[in-house]
Amino acid sequence: MRVAVTGAAGQLGSEVVKSFSSAHEVRAFGREQLDVTDYDQVMQELGAWQCDAIINCAAFTDVDRCETEVERAYATNALAVRHLAEAAESSGAQLCHVSTDYVFDGNADSYREWDPPAPLSVYGASKLAGELEVQEVSTNWLIVRTAWIYGHVGRNFVKTMLMLAAEQTQVEVVDDQRGTPSYARDIASAICGLVRRRRRGIFHVTNSGETTWYEFARAVFEEAGLDPKRVHPTSSETIRRPAPRPRSSVLENFALIRSGTGELRHWREALTEFMSNQEEL
Numbered sequence: 001m002r003v004a005v006t007g008a009a010g011q012l013g014s015e016v017v018k019s020f021s022s023a024h025e026v027r028a029f030g031r032e033q034l035d036v037t038d039y040d041q042v043m044q045e046l047g048a049w050q051c052d053a054i055i056n057c058a059a060f061t062d063v064d065r066c067e068t069e070v071e072r073a074y075a076t077n078a079l080a081v082r083h084l085a086e087a088a089e090s091s092g093a094q095l096c097h098v099s100t101d102y103v104f105d106g107n108a109d110s111y112r113e114w115d116p117p118a119p120l121s122v123y124g125a126s127k128l129a130g131e132l133e134v135q136e137v138s139t140n141w142l143i144v145r146t147a148w149i150y151g152h153v154g155r156n157f158v159k160t161m162l163m164l165a166a167e168q169t170q171v172e173v174v175d176d177q178r179g180t181p182s183y184a185r186d187i188a189s190a191i192c193g194l195v196r197r198r199r200r201g202i203f204h205v206t207n208s209g210e211t212t213w214y215e216f217a218r219a220v221f222e223e224a225g226l227d228p229k230r231v232h233p234t235s236s237e238t239i240r241r242p243a244p245r246p247r248s249s250v251l252e253n254f255a256l257i258r259s260g261t262g263e264l265r266h267w268r269e270a271l272t273e274f275m276s277n278q279e280e281l
């Protein structure tokens, strides 16, 4: 297969590039090589290259900054996806677009692929707008919604916890938001499988199981050989953030499991592997 990956320097994009590189021809575009908000550049780089799939991992992912940088959120997470969908159409490629659990409001305990989205934040609304662009503009598409990603490059919750553990004796973490921590390497491998099998439609793809940020933080401490009692539960009311988060954004991997792929390993097992790859941290 010939595959183009946008946002290739990010947590997920870098793993998607690795997943495909062993057996496929991959062109990896970090932001420096391709700004997805630039229509002309997108069409020039991708519109004419006869590839099988364009995998869009580029996004403005700072959920709190999206609340104030609304134009940038929509330019990157919505309009740029239209550009990529047009490029995919003109090159005959499938567009695989990565989206988020934050398209849901969190009032249900878990969500299937067909549940109606109702985003609470600008980030979630802009990502939902991107999903709509995919479906309206491209004829051959795959949307992968994932959640709570951590990987070896860039910033994430696991690295933040380890940094706080080095600086503070106690760490307070919210215990009233549920979701599924997901290892970027596992998500990338599942994306690779779906694209290679030319699957279409919406798939929820996370590690299995569910937890809260508080329990996740305790697990990080345990894996690092630190005392998990140093982590204290608190509430979203106490630690106010600019963007509201869903109370529960557990994604049921309904389509993935019933399409012969099986479920991804449990989040706790994936975390153990991530933490044991210390040289990559």
Ligand SMILES: NC(=O)c1ccc[n+]([C@@H]2O[C@H](COP(=O)([O-])OP(=O)(O)OC[C@H]3O[C@@H](n4cnc5c(N)ncnc54)[C@H](OP(=O)(O)O)[C@@H]3O)[C@@H](O)[C@H]2O)c1
Pocket: 006, 007, 008, 009, 010, 011, 012, 013, 030, 031, 034, 035, 036, 037, 056, 057, 058, 059, 060, 061, 076, 098, 099, 100, 101, 127, 145, 146, 147, 148, 149, 150, 154
């Ligand atoms: N992180 C999570 O917990 C999470 C959860 C659910 C879904 N997702 C989704 O998963 C996907 C990958 O997320 P991630 O965690 O890998 O995020 P990430 O590490 O922030 O990677 C996103 C990449 O996109 C790049 N980018 C931003 N604006 C761009 C532009 N205009 N043109 C080209 N590249 C641009 C970023 O570059 P700069 O760093 O230079 O800005 C970054 O390298 C996104 O679609 C995200 O919405 C993430």
